[in-house]
Amino acid sequence: MRIYGDLNSGNCLKVKWVCDALALPYEWIAVDTRKAETRTPEFLALNPAGQVPVVVLDDGRPLAQSNAIIRYLGRDSDFAPRDPYLAAKMDEWLFWEQYSHEPYIAVCRYQMLYLGKPASARDPARVERGHAALALMDSHLAASPFLVGDRCSLADVALLAYTRVAPEGGFALDDYPAVRRWIAAAERALGLPAVPV
Structure with missing residues (x-):
């Protein structure tokens, strides 16, 4: 491959x-x-x-x-729930990531990190939507170790990618303690080096 x-x-x-x-x-x-x-x-x-x-x-x-x-x-791996409902919940997060998370957090990161723009130049609506995404995740993760139940799934992989580097887009994670805990847990589950948040 x-x-x-x-x-x-x-x-x-x-x-x-x-x-x-x-x-x-x-x-x-x-x-x-x-x-x-x-x-x-x-x-x-x-x-x-x-x-x-x-x-x-x-x-x-x-x-x-x-x-x-x-x-x-990952279709036949431990990253994909066997239960059809849990698999659908995983897909729900995968779709949400591309529509309600990545367009805000990843784009702000790109503008700051690669285009050299200051945080003040970010589109306020994009910043607001990025914080809304982080708040939704934090609320969910306050009651669940991972996004779908008690083990790392493909939903966690998808959302970890840009959430762990959200500070590079001007999104401080201090107000999202459940997200911070989850980042560390997902990094461990994937065998990734920790990224300072």
Whole structure:
């Protein structure tokens, strides 16, 4: 399996983390999104949307969209609940992450970390929605060790990617103690080095 990705992207890291945790063999092919390497004819043949990550499976079929990829790779693992309802709850978080979390926290991080903008230049509505996402997670995690029950699932993988680096987008995590606890627990479950929050 080949993974086309950028290690600066939380969406790409999700795929790497699942492969590493499950000891799935892969070749990492670095794609620099800031150098328009996702716009080449060769890349667009794999993913016409021109986005990373993309995996090319052993049989040659490509698959894009980070949460679809981790859902496929982790489908028979301990990261995917067997109970249909819990599996649907996991999917609920995966969909929510892409619509109500990543567009706010990850975009603010990109603007500050890679474009060099100050926190004051962030779109106030985007900041408000980012804090709303963190508050919702904190409320949920105050009563549950992980997002779906008592073990790390693909939902935790998906949301960990940008939540653990939210401070790089100007989102201090001091007001979200359950999120901070969860970050440490999810990092341990995935065997990741701790990121200061």
